[in-house]
Amino acid sequence: MERTTDNTAISQPGLALVAVSFKERLLKQVLELVGLPPVALRLWDGTTVAPVEEPEYTLTFEDPRSLLGVLVNPELYFGDAYSSGSITLEGDLVGFLEAVSRGLHRASPPGLLRRLLWRWQGRARINNLSGSKENIQTHYDIGNDFYRLWLDEAAMQYTCAYYPSPDVDLETAQIAKLDHVCRKLRLKPGDTVVEAGSGWGGLALHMAKAYGAKVRSYNISHEQILYARERAEALGLSDRVEFVEDDYRNIDGRYDVFVSVGMLEHVGVYNYRALGEIIDRSLEPDGRGLIHTIGRNRARPMNPWIERRIFPGAYPPTLGEMMEIFEPRSFSILDVENIRLHYARTLEQWLERFEDNVGPITEMYDPDFVRAWRLYLAGSIASFRTGTLQLFQVVFTRHENNVIPWTRDYIYQAEGHKLSS
Amino acid sequence: MERTTDNTAISQPGLALVAVSFKERLLKQVLELVGLPPVALRLWDGTTVAPVEEPEYTLTFEDPRSLLGVLVNPELYFGDAYSSGSITLEGDLVGFLEAVSRGLHRASPPGLLRRLLWRWQGRARINNLSGSKENIQTHYDIGNDFYRLWLDEAAMQYTCAYYPSPDVDLETAQIAKLDHVCRKLRLKPGDTVVEAGSGWGGLALHMAKAYGAKVRSYNISHEQILYARERAEALGLSDRVEFVEDDYRNIDGRYDVFVSVGMLEHVGVYNYRALGEIIDRSLEPDGRGLIHTIGRNRARPMNPWIERRIFPGAYPPTLGEMMEIFEPRSFSILDVENIRLHYARTLEQWLERFEDNVGPITEMYDPDFVRAWRLYLAGSIASFRTGTLQLFQVVFTRHENNVIPWTRDYIYQAEGHKLSS
Numbered sequence: 001m002e003r004t005t006d007n008t009a010i011s012q013p014g015l016a017l018v019a020v021s022f023k024e025r026l027l028k029q030v031l032e033l034v035g036l037p038p039v040a041l042r043l044w045d046g047t048t049v050a051p052v053e054e055p056e057y058t059l060t061f062e063d064p065r066s067l068l069g070v071l072v073n074p075e076l077y078f079g080d081a082y083s084s085g086s087i088t089l090e091g092d093l094v095g096f097l098e099a100v101s102r103g104l105h106r107a108s109p110p111g112l113l114r115r116l117l118w119r120w121q122g123r124a125r126i127n128n129l130s131g132s133k134e135n136i137q138t139h140y141d142i143g144n145d146f147y148r149l150w151l152d153e154a155a156m157q158y159t160c161a162y163y164p165s166p167d168v169d170l171e172t173a174q175i176a177k178l179d180h181v182c183r184k185l186r187l188k189p190g191d192t193v194v195e196a197g198s199g200w201g202g203l204a205l206h207m208a209k210a211y212g213a214k215v216r217s218y219n220i221s222h223e224q225i226l227y228a229r230e231r232a233e234a235l236g237l238s239d240r241v242e243f244v245e246d247d248y249r250n251i252d253g254r255y256d257v258f259v260s261v262g263m264l265e266h267v268g269v270y271n272y273r274a275l276g277e278i279i280d281r282s283l284e285p286d287g288r289g290l291i292h293t294i295g296r297n298r299a300r301p302m303n304p305w306i307e308r309r310i311f312p313g314a315y316p317p318t319l320g321e322m323m324e325i326f327e328p329r330s331f332s333i334l335d336v337e338n339i340r341l342h343y344a345r346t347l348e349q350w351l352e353r354f355e356d357n358v359g360p361i362t363e364m365y366d367p368d369f370v371r372a373w374r375l376y377l378a379g380s381i382a383s384f385r386t387g388t389l390q391l392f393q394v395v396f397t398r399h400e401n402n403v404i405p406w407t408r409d410y411i412y413q414a415e416g417h418k419l420s421s
Numbered sequence: 422m423e424r425t426t427d428n429t430a431i432s433q434p435g436l437a438l439v440a441v442s443f444k445e446r447l448l449k450q451v452l453e454l455v456g457l458p459p460v461a462l463r464l465w466d467g468t469t470v471a472p473v474e475e476p477e478y479t480l481t482f483e484d485p486r487s488l489l490g491v492l493v494n495p496e497l498y499f500g501d502a503y504s505s506g507s508i509t510l511e512g513d514l515v516g517f518l519e520a521v522s523r524g525l526h527r528a529s530p531p532g533l534l535r536r537l538l539w540r541w542q543g544r545a546r547i548n549n550l551s552g553s554k555e556n557i558q559t560h561y562d563i564g565n566d567f568y569r570l571w572l573d574e575a576a577m578q579y580t581c582a583y584y585p586s587p588d589v590d591l592e593t594a595q596i597a598k599l600d601h602v603c604r605k606l607r608l609k610p611g612d613t614v615v616e617a618g619s620g621w622g623g624l625a626l627h628m629a630k631a632y633g634a635k636v637r638s639y640n641i642s643h644e645q646i647l648y649a650r651e652r653a654e655a656l657g658l659s660d661r662v663e664f665v666e667d668d669y670r671n672i673d674g675r676y677d678v679f680v681s682v683g684m685l686e687h688v689g690v691y692n693y694r695a696l697g698e699i700i701d702r703s704l705e706p707d708g709r710g711l712i713h714t715i716g717r718n719r720a721r722p723m724n725p726w727i728e729r730r731i732f733p734g735a736y737p738p739t740l741g742e743m744m745e746i747f748e749p750r751s752f753s754i755l756d757v758e759n760i761r762l763h764y765a766r767t768l769e770q771w772l773e774r775f776e777d778n779v780g781p782i783t784e785m786y787d788p789d790f791v792r793a794w795r796l797y798l799a800g801s802i803a804s805f806r807t808g809t810l811q812l813f814q815v816v817f818t819r820h821e822n823n824v825i826p827w828t829r830d831y832i833y834q835a836e837g838h839k840l841s842s
């Protein structure tokens with residue numbers, strides 16, 4: 001533990017711990033809690049503590065309240081204090097969050113009580129019909145104009161893109177993701193599709209336009225549904241794509257394909273078995289399904305700040321937890337792909353566009369909103385880079401369906417059933 | 422329910438159920454238990470009952486004891502009675518077993534008690550150090566000469582092959598499987614590998630010979646170890662491949678790659694967490710791992726006849742159960758592929774060679790042994806065809822390892838690191 005200020009005198013190095021001030025000891029405790037990342041902590045009065053001689057980042061607590069908040073409930077309060085400006089950072093935000101994330105992995109693993117608490121927290125979200133509606137509208141109905149400023153222009157996708165190589169642009173990668181999903185589903189002209197969670201309609205419209213499918217897509221975000229319907233109209237696809245403003249639990253009919261990209265995060269583990277039943281009653285005997293979701297290697301609750309301030313009710317499951325959807329109904333998992341680094345890249349490109357539009361966004365909302373969203377995007381990059389979050393694409397079918405691809409060449413070598421446009 | 426004999430007179434069709442003999446009612450009950458497949462059941466005295474007019478299969482109970490046994494414990498006793506010849510079949514054995522398997526899926530789902538019992542059965546296998554040794558030797562030490570008669574000549578692989586197309590021969594498909602595994606592991610010259618369960622050494626030797634890896638392979642089957650060491654000697658690979666006659670729990674050292682093909686079936690769910698710890702202590706920071714195993718869509722015990730007579734201690738897990746290996750240590754699942762139809766094809770080719778060698782096998786053992794193995798191979802074909810069993814290949818790495826492939830092109834498009842031979 002290096003001390004980079006000299007506002008307390010220490011005569012002998014061995015006495016450092018007892019000689020330093022109470023404030024310094026508090027700061028040291030904060031650093032130890034997060035595994036001693038290369039970060040200097042500074043207080044409003046200039047008191048500074050750093051675990052290395054040349055720290056890459058300096059975090060300043062601008063007032064006593066911000067320090068107290070972080071000591072009492074670090075995971076929740078840090079985000080609030082950063083958003084309000086009462087905690088400030090010198091150095092790259094993503095790099096800082098990555099360093100903290102790596103430090104946390106090094107810190108001692110959680111005990112049984114903490115894990116039980118996590119389990120309870122993670123499962124207690126209210127995602128019943130009305131709770132889901134409120135949760136979803138909090139996030140997705142912020143306003144289409146806001147999302148339009150930093151999502152891709154091609155299909156306005158608010159989910160992980162697929163980069164055939166890391167250097168392609170966001171628009172190309174988002175279309176490649178849509179094609180990747182359609183190929184995995186072996187989508188062909190005339191197929192009927194039900195989608196749980198339409199976003200702004202990007203996938204549904206692509207499936208109809210580029211693959212000749214007939215799509216019914218469910219969503220409870222009113223703003224997104226309006227936008228998606230307008231786009232369908234503009235593209236002349238209203239007869240092939242129906243956007244239904246309703247909960248996925250009310251899906252009816254039978255379809256060749258079930259698809260859900262970026263909705264499972266909002267479902268909640270307690271509802272997985274019911275989701276499996278919905279899929280079971282919706283799929284034709286030789287139907288195919290794909291779920292694309294943020295996930296975890298190990299069960300733990302969503303970061304509480306993101307869960308409260310950004311994504312109410314969200315929970316990224318482990319693969320084991322996801323099996324609650326499939327195993328009770330004997331679905332057969334055909335293929336799982338984890339593309340977490342693609343989400344880090346996607347988020348980098350989103351954050352770049354977000355920063356390019358800080359002016360208009362500040363005008364639409366306020367500086368606190370900008371800082372909160374900056375922290376959320378940067379924190380997500382850090383989480384995907386450090387393996388704290390995963391991105392799973394899971395392809396499945398009924399156990400008795402033998403109309404399944406012989407190898408995975410259909411994803412990589414064949415042309416698929418994409419229509420020439 | 423058609424009655425194809427006339428040894429009981431029925432005047433009115435509506436009275437059929439009450440008019441038929443006690444024996445016929447028993448047979449009808451057996452058929453209903455298995456979901457009314459198109460199978461006629463016949464007794465030693467000629468009494469016959471069939472659920473359709475022209476049944477594809479006729480199963481004959483040659484004596485009262487065989488009927489009683491199947492009524493009391495069908496899953497165990499059918500295999501024993503078929504092996505001893507006290508139950509005989511007219512019609513294709515694989516087709517019959519497929520029909521029964523499909524019927525069982527149609528029959529009413531198991532209740533809670535039965536599922537709890539399954540859970541207990543599935544988990545109570547004794548796979549501690551000495552129990553495993555006994556279990557493994559029962560099956561694998563039957564004799565190398567026996568397995569040589571019907572496994573592939575290329576690498577003597579007793580696990581699912583990988584068929585680039587369904588019509589390639591067994592030898593080609595088994596080598597393709599080895600390459601598929603090595604590509605998924607991104608194996609390159611100089612890599613160190615630890616293998617849990619060597620079989621007859623096929624994968625270990627291929628990794629050394631075709632990819633320039635240095636392999637240490639663990640196995641508790643004495644016969645297999647002797648064979649594998651001889652092969653290593655003959656191929657001049659003894660300096661690159663070490664076959665250790667020891668349990669996977671005693672693996673030590675650190676390696677670039679952990680691989681296990683067809684051993685997890687013998688581990689038992691209760692030992693998965695310990696297996697995860699072994700992998701964790703054995704893998705280098707950027708190490709890669711692959712587990713290839715028979716699996717299930719839904720947890721249920723191994724067929725008791727196979728578990729008792731053929732594969733003591735065996736249990737094929739669901740993906741959810743497998744996560745007990747990975748999630749407690751935060752391993753990151755990168756890729757899961759299910760190639761169950763490839764195992765059906767592999768088994769077809771094994772059964773064909775087995776039948777071609779019935780003469781020598783009967784001389785080595787006896788007709789009961791031949792019938793038991795015929796039933797086991799045919800039953801396995803049926804299980805993979807009907808989706809009762811799955812074949813999972815799971816690729817994983819440490820959560821923090823970012824040296825991971827960007828896309829899965831490395832499996833399908835690149836040449837890999839295979840040495841030109």
